[in-house]
Amino acid sequence: MANSRSIPMVDLKAQYARIKPEVDAAMERVVSTTAFVRGADCELFEREFAEWCGARAAVGVANGTDALTLALRAYGIGPGDEVVTVANTFIATGEAILLNGATPVFVDVAADSFTLDPARLEAAITPRTRLVIPVHLYGHPCDMDAINEIACRHGLPVLEDAAQAHGAAIGNRRAGTLGHAACFSFYPGKNLGAYGDAGAVVSNDEAFVAKVRQVANHGGGADKYDNVVLGTNSRLDTLQAAILRVKLAQLELWNRERAERAAAYGAALDGIPGLTVPRVRPGTTSAWHLYTIRVADRDGLHRHLAERGIASAIHYPRPIHLQPAMGAARGSVGDLPVSEQLSHEVLSLPLYPELPMAELERICAEVRAYCAAGVRS
Ligand SMILES: Cc1ncc(COP(=O)(O)O)c(C=O)c1O
Known part of the structure; x- marks a missing residue:
């Protein structure tokens, strides 16, 4: 094997070589305008990514973990609430639930799909259940028709953990439109990856996306110093948005x-x-x-x-x-x-x-x- 190149899991240098002029120009544009936070590329990326998913709205946030954590916040989930999800996932799915003071209730996955087994969902639902989070693990879409049907019967919203599933689809419906809302990660190695941390929440429910936007930006009201709900700083920065726009086109x-x-x-x-x-x-x-x-x-x-x-x-x-x-x-x-x-x-x-x-x-x-x-x- 002396002559063989070692083979990595991902090769972001090879990817950069394909888009270098566009990425360099995008970064130069942001740096020269110095609009590092909430620059024009942020809103443009949100619009373009929502459209790519086939959804009405998106809000960029700092990373995929925050996308989940802030989405739960926007649902008003807190202590005493239960959220049904899977354990065959990255830790962030569980963290988002616990960070909101709620209790994760784990259901097993189906062996053939690696994803939430709808046959086990109903038994996990109690009067305290407030939300279901299926995870499109490895990019494979969950059995959303069955999951949505059960959740709907119990009056529960379904939040997709789509951190690994940019472009996963059922028929012609893409992740981002398969539940009430969806959370994406743009960690560098993801199908759509930033040059640092980034994430987004996508939904057809524009009012919900507006709520996430509010908590992701210090609970903002009419102006910067009007803080109407307890929020945090979890904004997508402009450099990342500009790079993500270049990559979204590919x-x-x-x-x-x-x-x-x-x-x-x-x-x-x-x-x-x-x-x-x-x-x-x-x-x-x-x-x-x-x-x-x-x-x-x-x-x-x-x-x-x-x-x-x-x-x-x-x-x-x-x-x-x-x-x-x-x-x-x-x-x-x-x-x-x-x-x-x-x-x-x-x-x-x-x-x-x-x-x-x-x-x-x-x-x-x-x-x-x-x-x-x-x-x-
Ligand atoms: C299934 C899943 N959920 C959530 C996340 C969290 O995303 P981030 O690393 O951007 O915080 C990841 C990322 O690795 C993930 O794979």
Whole structure:
């Protein structure tokens, strides 16, 4: 392998090389106007991103965690309230609930989709439930029709955690329009990533988006020093908005390139004994944020690839109901068997629009070689 380049999980330098003139010009424009906070690009990006999702409104915030935290604030969720979500997710989903003083109630995921199992949702709803947060993990859209139907029957809004799902769709409806509102992260490695932290809340409910905007900007009223509700400072800054506008123009192409690579992985890896490739439900589009396989000897394969200069990653090694940070909401081993099993078996392989097909083939050859040699400890 001496001549082979090591293969990273993502390659943001390769991405920058494709858009350098546009990104450099956008940054120069912001710096030369010095409108670093609430500059023109912020409002333009919000409008363009809402439109891209097919939604009426969007508000840019500082990061995806704040998008969730402030959305819950805008729903008026607080102590005594319960929010139903999954544990097979990044910690931020749970943090947003606890930071508002509410209690997360975790339901298990479906093994074939990695996402909230609608068959388990109803049993988790109590008179204290105020909200349901499904997570479009890895970019795969949740079974939103079933989730919405149950939530609607109980009078509950559904907030999409779409941090990994820019462009995920059911039919022609994109994430951002699949529930009452949706939260996005623009962390650099996301399908749409800033050059730092950034996030957004998107909804067809313009009044709701206005509420999030208010709490994200010091609870502002008529002017800067009219602070009508308790808020915070969680604004999207202008440099990030300008960069995100450049990248948004490429997102459709980049998502197609991800899908091509996901299809190539599927063609090469499907059918290997002991390995399960991700499947997309018919009628849905994955954003393919991650290409995550299941394999019994996950840690062995992870090591095998690392020894050959191939990155891979575990999303996630511990379901969040087992994280000490969840405090009193922390559960026990055995509470969520599917999520717990997945945490031992999932492995994400490199996936990004610029991943050369020859490198993808080398990854697949190594996965095949490892699996053919049988399970090792
Ligand atoms: C599912 C999920 N929710 C929320 C977040 C939080 O986003 P951020 O890192 O921008 O705060 C992330 C980001 O990694 C995520 O993957």
